[in-house]
Amino acid sequence: MEFAPELGLFVPHGRRAGATAVATDGVSTLGHVVESLGVPLTEVGVLLVDGRQVPTSHVPAAGEHVEVRPVTRPQAVPGAPLRFLLDVHLGTLARRLRLLGVDAAYESTDIGDPALATRSAAERRVMLSRDRGLLRRRELWAGAFVYSTKPDEQLRDVLDRFAPELRPWTRCTACNGLLKEATKEEVADRLEGGTRRTYDVFAQCRDCGRAYWRGAHHEQLDAIVRQALSMRTRAG
Known part of the structure:
Protein backbone atom coordinates (compact mmCIF):
# COMPACT_ATOMS: atom_id res chain seq x y z
CA MET A 1 0.00 0.00 0.00
CA VAL A 71 -8.85 14.69 -1.94
CA THR A 72 -8.84 16.86 -5.04
CA ARG A 73 -8.90 20.60 -4.43
CA PRO A 74 -11.20 22.42 -4.63
CA GLN A 75 -13.26 19.62 -3.14
CA ALA A 76 -16.83 19.20 -4.31
CA VAL A 77 -19.36 18.58 -1.53
CA PRO A 78 -22.74 16.98 -2.26
CA GLY A 79 -25.76 19.18 -1.79
CA ALA A 80 -26.04 22.92 -1.41
CA PRO A 81 -25.39 25.39 -0.01
CA LEU A 82 -21.91 24.76 1.40
CA ARG A 83 -22.04 25.06 5.18
CA PHE A 84 -19.64 24.17 7.97
CA LEU A 85 -19.74 22.94 11.55
CA LEU A 86 -16.68 23.44 13.76
CA ASP A 87 -15.89 21.75 17.04
CA VAL A 88 -15.05 23.42 20.35
CA HIS A 89 -11.34 23.78 19.54
CA LEU A 90 -11.80 25.90 16.39
CA GLY A 91 -13.48 29.05 17.68
CA THR A 92 -11.06 31.48 16.04
CA LEU A 93 -11.42 29.76 12.67
CA ALA A 94 -15.20 29.88 13.00
CA ARG A 95 -15.16 33.63 13.67
CA ARG A 96 -12.87 34.26 10.69
CA LEU A 97 -15.06 32.23 8.36
CA ARG A 98 -18.09 34.20 9.56
CA LEU A 99 -16.17 37.44 9.00
CA LEU A 100 -15.90 36.36 5.37
CA GLY A 101 -19.61 35.63 5.17
CA VAL A 102 -19.23 31.85 5.26
CA ASP A 103 -21.95 29.89 7.08
CA ALA A 104 -19.97 28.41 9.97
CA ALA A 105 -21.81 26.93 12.94
CA TYR A 106 -19.68 26.41 16.04
CA GLU A 107 -20.11 24.46 19.26
CA SER A 108 -18.55 26.51 22.08
CA THR A 109 -18.86 23.59 24.51
CA ASP A 110 -17.79 19.98 24.17
CA ILE A 111 -21.07 18.23 23.36
CA GLY A 112 -19.36 14.99 22.35
CA ASP A 113 -18.58 13.33 19.05
CA PRO A 114 -21.96 11.57 18.59
CA ALA A 115 -23.88 14.85 18.95
CA LEU A 116 -21.54 16.70 16.59
CA ALA A 117 -21.80 13.97 13.96
CA THR A 118 -25.58 13.93 14.29
CA ARG A 119 -25.79 17.70 13.84
CA SER A 120 -23.50 17.51 10.80
CA ALA A 121 -25.88 15.01 9.21
CA ALA A 122 -29.10 16.76 10.24
CA GLU A 123 -27.99 20.17 8.94
CA ARG A 124 -25.84 18.85 6.07
CA ARG A 125 -22.76 20.67 7.29
CA VAL A 126 -19.12 19.80 6.61
CA MET A 127 -17.54 18.91 9.96
CA LEU A 128 -14.21 20.67 10.48
CA SER A 129 -12.07 19.18 13.23
CA ARG A 130 -8.62 18.03 14.28
CA ASP A 131 -10.20 15.03 16.02
CA ARG A 132 -9.54 11.99 13.83
CA GLY A 133 -11.96 9.86 15.81
CA LEU A 134 -14.77 12.31 15.16
CA LEU A 135 -14.00 12.35 11.44
CA ARG A 136 -14.27 8.56 11.32
CA ARG A 137 -17.87 8.55 12.53
CA ARG A 138 -20.23 7.18 9.91
CA GLU A 139 -23.06 9.61 10.76
CA LEU A 140 -21.15 12.60 9.39
CA TRP A 141 -22.60 14.36 6.38
CA ALA A 142 -19.07 15.28 5.29
CA GLY A 143 -15.89 16.19 7.09
CA ALA A 144 -12.40 17.57 6.80
CA PHE A 145 -9.32 17.46 8.99
CA VAL A 146 -7.90 20.87 9.93
CA TYR A 147 -4.18 20.35 9.47
CA SER A 148 -2.69 23.36 11.25
CA THR A 149 -3.02 24.68 14.79
CA LYS A 150 -2.52 28.28 13.59
CA PRO A 151 -5.69 30.23 12.68
CA ASP A 152 -4.11 31.98 9.66
CA GLU A 153 -3.03 28.66 8.16
CA GLN A 154 -6.32 26.99 9.08
CA LEU A 155 -8.27 29.65 7.21
CA ARG A 156 -6.09 29.43 4.12
CA ASP A 157 -6.41 25.65 4.11
CA VAL A 158 -10.22 25.67 4.34
CA LEU A 159 -10.55 28.35 1.65
CA ASP A 160 -8.18 26.45 -0.64
CA ARG A 161 -9.87 23.10 -0.06
CA PHE A 162 -13.51 24.11 -0.41
CA ALA A 163 -13.47 27.49 -2.23
CA PRO A 164 -16.61 28.75 -0.44
CA GLU A 165 -18.39 31.87 -1.69
CA LEU A 166 -17.10 34.89 0.22
CA ARG A 167 -19.44 37.69 1.29
CA PRO A 168 -17.42 39.68 3.85
CA TRP A 169 -19.10 41.68 6.59
CA THR A 170 -22.48 39.95 6.19
CA ARG A 171 -22.49 37.58 9.18
CA CYS A 172 -22.34 37.96 12.93
CA THR A 173 -18.99 36.64 14.17
CA ALA A 174 -20.61 35.82 17.51
CA CYS A 175 -23.60 33.70 16.47
CA ASN A 176 -23.37 33.23 12.66
CA GLY A 177 -26.58 35.18 12.02
CA LEU A 178 -26.97 37.54 9.07
CA LEU A 179 -26.33 41.26 9.51
CA LYS A 180 -28.53 44.18 8.49
CA GLU A 181 -27.89 47.90 8.30
CA ALA A 182 -28.92 49.71 11.46
CA THR A 183 -29.27 53.31 12.58
CA LYS A 184 -27.56 54.61 15.68
CA GLU A 185 -30.94 54.89 17.36
CA GLU A 186 -31.70 51.21 16.73
CA VAL A 187 -28.53 50.05 18.49
CA ALA A 188 -28.18 52.88 21.02
CA ASP A 189 -28.88 50.62 24.00
CA ARG A 190 -25.93 48.42 23.00
CA LEU A 191 -23.36 51.22 22.70
CA GLU A 192 -21.09 52.85 25.23
CA GLY A 193 -20.92 56.62 25.36
CA GLY A 194 -17.66 56.97 23.43
CA THR A 195 -18.92 54.77 20.63
CA ARG A 196 -22.18 56.73 20.34
CA ARG A 197 -20.25 59.97 19.99
CA THR A 198 -17.60 58.67 17.55
CA TYR A 199 -19.39 56.39 15.09
CA ASP A 200 -22.43 56.82 12.86
CA VAL A 201 -22.51 53.70 10.63
CA PHE A 202 -23.71 50.48 12.20
CA ALA A 203 -24.91 46.98 11.42
CA GLN A 204 -26.86 44.63 13.63
CA CYS A 205 -27.30 40.87 13.78
CA ARG A 206 -30.80 39.78 12.85
CA ASP A 207 -30.60 36.88 15.31
CA CYS A 208 -28.77 37.96 18.47
CA GLY A 209 -29.02 41.75 18.08
CA ARG A 210 -25.30 42.41 18.46
CA ALA A 211 -24.19 45.76 17.03
CA TYR A 212 -21.21 46.25 14.72
CA TRP A 213 -19.21 49.30 13.67
CA ARG A 214 -15.75 50.08 12.31
CA GLY A 215 -13.98 50.27 15.63
CA ALA A 216 -10.40 49.91 16.81
CA HIS A 217 -10.01 46.35 15.49
CA HIS A 218 -11.42 47.04 12.04
CA GLU A 219 -8.00 47.43 10.38
CA GLN A 220 -6.90 44.00 11.64
CA LEU A 221 -10.14 42.38 10.46
CA ASP A 222 -9.97 44.17 7.13
CA ALA A 223 -6.49 42.71 6.57
CA ILE A 224 -7.92 39.21 7.00
CA VAL A 225 -10.66 39.97 4.49
CA ARG A 226 -8.27 41.48 1.95
CA GLN A 227 -5.93 38.50 2.18
CA ALA A 228 -8.79 36.03 1.68
CA LEU A 229 -10.14 37.94 -1.33
CA SER A 230 -6.64 38.19 -2.80
CA MET A 231 -6.22 34.43 -2.41
CA ARG A 232 -9.50 33.87 -4.23
CA THR A 233 -8.43 36.22 -7.06
CA ARG A 234 -5.14 34.36 -7.52
CA ALA A 235 -6.92 31.00 -7.54
CA GLY A 236 -9.39 32.23 -10.15
Whole structure:
Protein backbone atom coordinates (compact mmCIF):
# COMPACT_ATOMS: atom_id res chain seq x y z
CA MET A 1 0.00 0.00 0.00
CA GLU A 2 1.29 3.44 -0.93
CA PHE A 3 0.07 6.70 0.61
CA ALA A 4 0.35 10.09 -1.07
CA PRO A 5 2.83 12.44 0.67
CA GLU A 6 -0.04 14.73 1.70
CA LEU A 7 -1.35 11.93 3.93
CA GLY A 8 1.96 11.34 5.67
CA LEU A 9 0.72 13.11 8.81
CA PHE A 10 -1.67 10.26 9.52
CA VAL A 11 0.36 7.14 8.80
CA PRO A 12 3.15 5.57 10.86
CA HIS A 13 6.60 6.85 9.95
CA GLY A 14 7.65 3.58 8.37
CA ARG A 15 4.83 3.79 5.80
CA ARG A 16 5.43 7.35 4.64
CA ALA A 17 7.95 6.64 1.89
CA GLY A 18 7.00 4.39 -0.99
CA ALA A 19 4.90 1.25 -0.91
CA THR A 20 4.91 -1.02 2.14
CA ALA A 21 3.30 -4.38 2.73
CA VAL A 22 0.04 -4.46 4.70
CA ALA A 23 -1.47 -7.69 5.99
CA THR A 24 -5.26 -7.95 5.55
CA ASP A 25 -7.77 -10.57 6.64
CA GLY A 26 -9.44 -11.01 3.24
CA VAL A 27 -12.74 -9.75 4.65
CA SER A 28 -12.24 -6.10 5.65
CA THR A 29 -12.96 -3.43 3.07
CA LEU A 30 -10.24 -1.16 1.75
CA GLY A 31 -11.86 1.76 3.52
CA HIS A 32 -11.61 -0.07 6.83
CA VAL A 33 -7.97 -0.96 6.19
CA VAL A 34 -7.06 2.63 5.33
CA GLU A 35 -8.73 3.95 8.47
CA SER A 36 -7.10 1.25 10.62
CA LEU A 37 -3.77 2.68 9.47
CA GLY A 38 -4.74 6.12 10.79
CA VAL A 39 -6.10 7.94 7.74
CA PRO A 40 -9.67 9.30 8.04
CA LEU A 41 -11.65 8.66 4.87
CA THR A 42 -12.55 12.36 4.82
CA GLU A 43 -8.96 12.93 3.66
CA VAL A 44 -8.94 10.23 0.97
CA GLY A 45 -9.65 10.98 -2.66
CA VAL A 46 -9.13 8.30 -5.28
CA LEU A 47 -8.22 4.73 -4.32
CA LEU A 48 -6.32 2.83 -7.00
CA VAL A 49 -5.80 -0.94 -7.02
CA ASP A 50 -3.28 -2.06 -9.62
CA GLY A 51 -3.96 1.20 -11.45
CA ARG A 52 -7.75 1.03 -11.53
CA GLN A 53 -10.07 3.13 -9.39
CA VAL A 54 -12.07 1.23 -6.76
CA PRO A 55 -14.62 2.21 -4.08
CA THR A 56 -13.90 2.06 -0.36
CA SER A 57 -16.03 -1.12 -0.27
CA HIS A 58 -13.41 -3.02 -2.29
CA VAL A 59 -11.95 -5.99 -0.40
CA PRO A 60 -8.21 -6.08 -1.10
CA ALA A 61 -6.63 -9.37 -2.10
CA ALA A 62 -3.08 -10.63 -1.63
CA GLY A 63 -0.59 -9.10 -4.02
CA GLU A 64 -2.67 -6.06 -5.00
CA HIS A 65 -0.91 -2.70 -5.15
CA VAL A 66 -3.02 0.01 -3.52
CA GLU A 67 -2.48 3.75 -3.98
CA VAL A 68 -4.22 6.11 -1.57
CA ARG A 69 -4.50 9.64 -2.95
CA PRO A 70 -5.65 12.82 -1.18
CA VAL A 71 -8.85 14.69 -1.94
CA THR A 72 -8.84 16.86 -5.04
CA ARG A 73 -8.90 20.60 -4.43
CA PRO A 74 -11.20 22.42 -4.63
CA GLN A 75 -13.26 19.62 -3.14
CA ALA A 76 -16.83 19.20 -4.31
CA VAL A 77 -19.36 18.58 -1.53
CA PRO A 78 -22.74 16.98 -2.26
CA GLY A 79 -25.76 19.18 -1.79
CA ALA A 80 -26.04 22.92 -1.41
CA PRO A 81 -25.39 25.39 -0.01
CA LEU A 82 -21.91 24.76 1.40
CA ARG A 83 -22.04 25.06 5.18
CA PHE A 84 -19.64 24.17 7.97
CA LEU A 85 -19.74 22.94 11.55
CA LEU A 86 -16.68 23.44 13.76
CA ASP A 87 -15.89 21.75 17.04
CA VAL A 88 -15.05 23.42 20.35
CA HIS A 89 -11.34 23.78 19.54
CA LEU A 90 -11.80 25.90 16.39
CA GLY A 91 -13.48 29.05 17.68
CA THR A 92 -11.06 31.48 16.04
CA LEU A 93 -11.42 29.76 12.67
CA ALA A 94 -15.20 29.88 13.00
CA ARG A 95 -15.16 33.63 13.67
CA ARG A 96 -12.87 34.26 10.69
CA LEU A 97 -15.06 32.23 8.36
CA ARG A 98 -18.09 34.20 9.56
CA LEU A 99 -16.17 37.44 9.00
CA LEU A 100 -15.90 36.36 5.37
CA GLY A 101 -19.61 35.63 5.17
CA VAL A 102 -19.23 31.85 5.26
CA ASP A 103 -21.95 29.89 7.08
CA ALA A 104 -19.97 28.41 9.97
CA ALA A 105 -21.81 26.93 12.94
CA TYR A 106 -19.68 26.41 16.04
CA GLU A 107 -20.11 24.46 19.26
CA SER A 108 -18.55 26.51 22.08
CA THR A 109 -18.86 23.59 24.51
CA ASP A 110 -17.79 19.98 24.17
CA ILE A 111 -21.07 18.23 23.36
CA GLY A 112 -19.36 14.99 22.35
CA ASP A 113 -18.58 13.33 19.05
CA PRO A 114 -21.96 11.57 18.59
CA ALA A 115 -23.88 14.85 18.95
CA LEU A 116 -21.54 16.70 16.59
CA ALA A 117 -21.80 13.97 13.96
CA THR A 118 -25.58 13.93 14.29
CA ARG A 119 -25.79 17.70 13.84
CA SER A 120 -23.50 17.51 10.80
CA ALA A 121 -25.88 15.01 9.21
CA ALA A 122 -29.10 16.76 10.24
CA GLU A 123 -27.99 20.17 8.94
CA ARG A 124 -25.84 18.85 6.07
CA ARG A 125 -22.76 20.67 7.29
CA VAL A 126 -19.12 19.80 6.61
CA MET A 127 -17.54 18.91 9.96
CA LEU A 128 -14.21 20.67 10.48
CA SER A 129 -12.07 19.18 13.23
CA ARG A 130 -8.62 18.03 14.28
CA ASP A 131 -10.20 15.03 16.02
CA ARG A 132 -9.54 11.99 13.83
CA GLY A 133 -11.96 9.86 15.81
CA LEU A 134 -14.77 12.31 15.16
CA LEU A 135 -14.00 12.35 11.44
CA ARG A 136 -14.27 8.56 11.32
CA ARG A 137 -17.87 8.55 12.53
CA ARG A 138 -20.23 7.18 9.91
CA GLU A 139 -23.06 9.61 10.76
CA LEU A 140 -21.15 12.60 9.39
CA TRP A 141 -22.60 14.36 6.38
CA ALA A 142 -19.07 15.28 5.29
CA GLY A 143 -15.89 16.19 7.09
CA ALA A 144 -12.40 17.57 6.80
CA PHE A 145 -9.32 17.46 8.99
CA VAL A 146 -7.90 20.87 9.93
CA TYR A 147 -4.18 20.35 9.47
CA SER A 148 -2.69 23.36 11.25
CA THR A 149 -3.02 24.68 14.79
CA LYS A 150 -2.52 28.28 13.59
CA PRO A 151 -5.69 30.23 12.68
CA ASP A 152 -4.11 31.98 9.66
CA GLU A 153 -3.03 28.66 8.16
CA GLN A 154 -6.32 26.99 9.08
CA LEU A 155 -8.27 29.65 7.21
CA ARG A 156 -6.09 29.43 4.12
CA ASP A 157 -6.41 25.65 4.11
CA VAL A 158 -10.22 25.67 4.34
CA LEU A 159 -10.55 28.35 1.65
CA ASP A 160 -8.18 26.45 -0.64
CA ARG A 161 -9.87 23.10 -0.06
CA PHE A 162 -13.51 24.11 -0.41
CA ALA A 163 -13.47 27.49 -2.23
CA PRO A 164 -16.61 28.75 -0.44
CA GLU A 165 -18.39 31.87 -1.69
CA LEU A 166 -17.10 34.89 0.22
CA ARG A 167 -19.44 37.69 1.29
CA PRO A 168 -17.42 39.68 3.85
CA TRP A 169 -19.10 41.68 6.59
CA THR A 170 -22.48 39.95 6.19
CA ARG A 171 -22.49 37.58 9.18
CA CYS A 172 -22.34 37.96 12.93
CA THR A 173 -18.99 36.64 14.17
CA ALA A 174 -20.61 35.82 17.51
CA CYS A 175 -23.60 33.70 16.47
CA ASN A 176 -23.37 33.23 12.66
CA GLY A 177 -26.58 35.18 12.02
CA LEU A 178 -26.97 37.54 9.07
CA LEU A 179 -26.33 41.26 9.51
CA LYS A 180 -28.53 44.18 8.49
CA GLU A 181 -27.89 47.90 8.30
CA ALA A 182 -28.92 49.71 11.46
CA THR A 183 -29.27 53.31 12.58
CA LYS A 184 -27.56 54.61 15.68
CA GLU A 185 -30.94 54.89 17.36
CA GLU A 186 -31.70 51.21 16.73
CA VAL A 187 -28.53 50.05 18.49
CA ALA A 188 -28.18 52.88 21.02
CA ASP A 189 -28.88 50.62 24.00
CA ARG A 190 -25.93 48.42 23.00
CA LEU A 191 -23.36 51.22 22.70
CA GLU A 192 -21.09 52.85 25.23
CA GLY A 193 -20.92 56.62 25.36
CA GLY A 194 -17.66 56.97 23.43
CA THR A 195 -18.92 54.77 20.63
CA ARG A 196 -22.18 56.73 20.34
CA ARG A 197 -20.25 59.97 19.99
CA THR A 198 -17.60 58.67 17.55
CA TYR A 199 -19.39 56.39 15.09
CA ASP A 200 -22.43 56.82 12.86
CA VAL A 201 -22.51 53.70 10.63
CA PHE A 202 -23.71 50.48 12.20
CA ALA A 203 -24.91 46.98 11.42
CA GLN A 204 -26.86 44.63 13.63
CA CYS A 205 -27.30 40.87 13.78
CA ARG A 206 -30.80 39.78 12.85
CA ASP A 207 -30.60 36.88 15.31
CA CYS A 208 -28.77 37.96 18.47
CA GLY A 209 -29.02 41.75 18.08
CA ARG A 210 -25.30 42.41 18.46
CA ALA A 211 -24.19 45.76 17.03
CA TYR A 212 -21.21 46.25 14.72
CA TRP A 213 -19.21 49.30 13.67
CA ARG A 214 -15.75 50.08 12.31
CA GLY A 215 -13.98 50.27 15.63
CA ALA A 216 -10.40 49.91 16.81
CA HIS A 217 -10.01 46.35 15.49
CA HIS A 218 -11.42 47.04 12.04
CA GLU A 219 -8.00 47.43 10.38
CA GLN A 220 -6.90 44.00 11.64
CA LEU A 221 -10.14 42.38 10.46
CA ASP A 222 -9.97 44.17 7.13
CA ALA A 223 -6.49 42.71 6.57
CA ILE A 224 -7.92 39.21 7.00
CA VAL A 225 -10.66 39.97 4.49
CA ARG A 226 -8.27 41.48 1.95
CA GLN A 227 -5.93 38.50 2.18
CA ALA A 228 -8.79 36.03 1.68
CA LEU A 229 -10.14 37.94 -1.33
CA SER A 230 -6.64 38.19 -2.80
CA MET A 231 -6.22 34.43 -2.41
CA ARG A 232 -9.50 33.87 -4.23
CA THR A 233 -8.43 36.22 -7.06
CA ARG A 234 -5.14 34.36 -7.52
CA ALA A 235 -6.92 31.00 -7.54
CA GLY A 236 -9.39 32.23 -10.15
